[in-house]
Amino acid sequence: MNDNEIKNPDLSETPEVETKPQTPAYTEWRKDAKTLYNNGLPEEEKDWFCDARPQKARKSVQVIEDFLNWARSQSLWILAFGTGCGAIELRPLVTSRYDISRLGMQPRPTPRQANLIMIGGYVSIKTLKRIVRSYEQMQGPKFVVAVCSCAINGGMYWDSYNTVKRIDEYIPVDVYVTGCMPRPEAVLAGFNKLKELIRAGKAEGQNLYAEKFDWYKENQKQVIKDWNMPDYNW
Amino acid sequence: MTLALKIIWAFISLGVVTVWGLTLNGIVHKIFARVQGRLGPPVWQPFLDIAKNNSIRTAITHGIMFYLGPVFRIAGGIGTYMFIPVLFGSAHFANFSMSGDVLLVMYFIFFGQLGMALGAGEGGHPYSAIAVSRGLSQMTAFEVPFALSVISLALQYHTLSITEIVAAQQGSFLNWTLFTNPLAVIAAMIAMLGMNMYNPFSLVIAPQEIPIGPPTEYQASFLGLLATNRGIFNGAKLVLFMNLYFGGATNLVELIIKTFWIYMFSVFIGAAYPRFRTENSIRFFLKYPTALGIIAVLLFSL
Amino acid sequence: MEQLFKELKHHFAVMELTIKHPDLAFLQVPREQLVSLLTHLRDIKGYTHLVMVTCIDYLEENTFLLTYLLHNYAAKTDLGVQVPLNRAEPVMESIHHLWEQGRVYQRELYEMFGIDFPGSPDVHEPMILEGWQGPPPMRRDFDTKAFSEATYSHRPRDHKEPEEYMKQQLYPED
Numbered sequence: 001m002n003d004n005e006i007k008n009p010d011l012s013e014t015p016e017v018e019t020k021p022q023t024p025a026y027t028e029w030r031k032d033a034k035t036l037y038n039n040g041l042p043e044e045e046k047d048w049f050c051d052a053r054p055q056k057a058r059k060s061v062q063v064i065e066d067f068l069n070w071a072r073s074q075s076l077w078i079l080a081f082g083t084g085c086g087a088i089e090l091r092p093l094v095t096s097r098y099d100i101s102r103l104g105m106q107p108r109p110t111p112r113q114a115n116l117i118m119i120g121g122y123v124s125i126k127t128l129k130r131i132v133r134s135y136e137q138m139q140g141p142k143f144v145v146a147v148c149s150c151a152i153n154g155g156m157y158w159d160s161y162n163t164v165k166r167i168d169e170y171i172p173v174d175v176y177v178t179g180c181m182p183r184p185e186a187v188l189a190g191f192n193k194l195k196e197l198i199r200a201g202k203a204e205g206q207n208l209y210a211e212k213f214d215w216y217k218e219n220q221k222q223v224i225k226d227w228n229m230p231d232y233n234w
Numbered sequence: 235m236t237l238a239l240k241i242i243w244a245f246i247s248l249g250v251v252t253v254w255g256l257t258l259n260g261i262v263h264k265i266f267a268r269v270q271g272r273l274g275p276p277v278w279q280p281f282l283d284i285a286k287n288n289s290i291r292t293a294i295t296h297g298i299m300f301y302l303g304p305v306f307r308i309a310g311g312i313g314t315y316m317f318i319p320v321l322f323g324s325a326h327f328a329n330f331s332m333s334g335d336v337l338l339v340m341y342f343i344f345f346g347q348l349g350m351a352l353g354a355g356e357g358g359h360p361y362s363a364i365a366v367s368r369g370l371s372q373m374t375a376f377e378v379p380f381a382l383s384v385i386s387l388a389l390q391y392h393t394l395s396i397t398e399i400v401a402a403q404q405g406s407f408l409n410w411t412l413f414t415n416p417l418a419v420i421a422a423m424i425a426m427l428g429m430n431m432y433n434p435f436s437l438v439i440a441p442q443e444i445p446i447g448p449p450t451e452y453q454a455s456f457l458g459l460l461a462t463n464r465g466i467f468n469g470a471k472l473v474l475f476m477n478l479y480f481g482g483a484t485n486l487v488e489l490i491i492k493t494f495w496i497y498m499f500s501v502f503i504g505a506a507y508p509r510f511r512t513e514n515s516i517r518f519f520l521k522y523p524t525a526l527g528i529i530a531v532l533l534f535s536l
Numbered sequence: 537m538e539q540l541f542k543e544l545k546h547h548f549a550v551m552e553l554t555i556k557h558p559d560l561a562f563l564q565v566p567r568e569q570l571v572s573l574l575t576h577l578r579d580i581k582g583y584t585h586l587v588m589v590t591c592i593d594y595l596e597e598n599t600f601l602l603t604y605l606l607h608n609y610a611a612k613t614d615l616g617v618q619v620p621l622n623r624a625e626p627v628m629e630s631i632h633h634l635w636e637q638g639r640v641y642q643r644e645l646y647e648m649f650g651i652d653f654p655g656s657p658d659v660h661e662p663m664i665l666e667g668w669q670g671p672p673p674m675r676r677d678f679d680t681k682a683f684s685e686a687t688y689s690h691r692p693r694d695h696k697e698p699e700e701y702m703k704q705q706l707y708p709e710d
Contacts, residue, residue, distance in 0.1 A: 057291035071285035096271040104275055112453040126666050139453045140290030153691040159681040161673050165688045225667030
């Protein structure tokens with residue numbers, strides 16, 4: 001007799017009252033299928049959201065792609081989302097001394113118009129859910145720069161119950177910048193390295209995410225336990 | 235000129251004004267940066283931004299009206315430009331100007347913003363109606379002194395055709411409307427501050443206001459279209475103002491110099507002032523500039 | 537401070553006054569008299585500002601020691617009122633009707649220690665740990681290192697001691 005079997009109703013027992021509603025089963029989602037299950041959404045909202053998987057984007061002819069990569073590296077737009085304490089390193093970069101607008105970068109407030117997300121420091125589970133949501137809403141060739149040692153191996157919070165220790169199991173990362181915090185010059189060196197990678201054609205985080213989508217989504221769902229959003233927030 | 239040749243020359247002049255408008259944008263960003271003590275982006279940065287935006291590999295859309303919003307906007311920009319004669323006395327750069335084209339151009343200035351309003355309503359974003367209503371109300375407010383100044387010009391020169399208005403200003407620079415009808419020019423230049431949307435009237439397109447505004451969900455090629463339109467629209471407005479109030483131009487060098495200095499008027503004010511709220515800017519436009527416009531109309535109707 | 541203690545001893549069963557600084561003192565009070573003591577301190581004695589509500593976990597003595605820190609603006613002194621709770625049934629009366637900010641502190645204590653405050657609005661809503669399904673993490677018997685190693689994958693260390701490595705890099709001929 002297992003737990004799922006219904007016991008005979010005994011009228012002398014008082015029924016148990018559920019104090020908390022049950023969270024939907026988050027681990028049940030369709031891998032290797034053409035459409036996503038979107039199990040975290042209530043039924044009436046399921047047709048408001050798309051259930052298509054992300055596709056690998058095609059590149060064009062090599063000559064044009066070189067020119068477009070050069071243009072992308074000259075005009076990176078950063079998402080103005082401070083995820084951790086490393087966000088304080090973005091602010092001096094925008095001021096007069098270290099001016100990133102001479103490199104063409106400007107902070108944009110919406111993920112739709114941004115190309116680069118800067119993961120600043122430690123990532124708690126609550127923030128990871130929002131980072132995943134913002135990252136999936138970004139378009140096109142998108143890049144991730146992870147600063148501070150907390151993004152590399154957990155840093156100061158290496159034995160914490162609430163932070164993730166390796167960001168690149170949840171979203172693909174292009175460049176790491178070490179430090180706690182790195183100085184603005186170090187962050188600028190990281191951006192320059194990213195520009196070199198873009199021009200060489202090696203910064204293809206979007207296609208990596210679409211290829212290994214199942215693996216990333218499995219890792220995310222293992223840690224984010226209250227998944228009340230679509231499986232792919234495009 | 236045959237119609238086909240006229241169309242080709244119109245597109246060539248459209249290309250010239252696009253390049254000039256985007257370069258002007260870059261120069262203005264450089265000036266703002268130098269005023270703030272920074273180095274600033276290179277002058278050709280708007281071209282790189284447009285190239286990058288058009289090279290985005292994925293794009294999302296929220297329906298037909300979302301797609302048509304930037305199309306309306308750039309249609310407004312191109313339409314504004316197409317009916318303004320650019321160079322006086324040059325048949326190549328006369329575009330499609332005809333009699334009565336001042337009113338048509340004013341209609342096209344308003345048309346682009348309306349299209350954006352329709353597109354933003356479909357943005358999948360619950361609060362975009364707020365920002366759209368802000369933009370439209372500010373636009374309505376600055377159209378009042380501008381329309382009064384144009385009416386005063388029409389009364390002064392007895393014509394609504396831009397070519398004839400430019401013709402009446404040739405001779406010496408004392409024939410410019412700046413010196414024969416100064417009140418109308420002052421009212422129109424203050425209206426131009428609202429049109430260019432620099433400080434103090436920049437609430438509508440300020441970057442921090444974007445998450446609540448029409449351009450929230452616009453990305454990739456849509457944003458490229460909007461950025462191109464900014465170049466065309468700026469250029470068209472400047473050429474219009476130059477023709478109506480500052481004597482027009484007979485060659486391209488004169489055009490570049492005059493439009494640059496007209497634009498610098500709003501840039502100088504924009505670099506120095508903070509922002510107005512929308513209700514403050516509406517009150518600003520409906521007070522003294524409207525009064526100046528009404529006096530200018532009354533002076534020439536008597 | 538001793539003067540205040542003597543006055544309070546007339547009405548309440550306060551005990552164990554500890555004076556840390558001339559303007560910081562702690563005293564203990566049994567669980568049933570806390571709300572009336574806090575009301576008395578707030579209305580009559582002038583301790584109108586609730587600084588924080590926190591808790592110390594005495595695992596060996598099987599108690600939670602709730603601390604309510606109050607501040608007096610007129611006399612510029614701080615007073616900590618401490619309440620020992622049995623660790624086996626951590627339930628306490630709510631003080632959100634005295635100070636509105638007590639709601640937030642009580643919500644945090646429920647999430648981190650598991651102390652329930654029935655009647656406080658939204659006390660069961662998760663604050664920082666959304667979707668947390670383990671034991672309350674600030675208790676002393678929760679091994680956070682073991683939990684972290686079991687739940688998250690760690691980046692493998694390459695076991696290089698920095699001093700030896702840098703000596704090798706900078707002075708290779710030694």
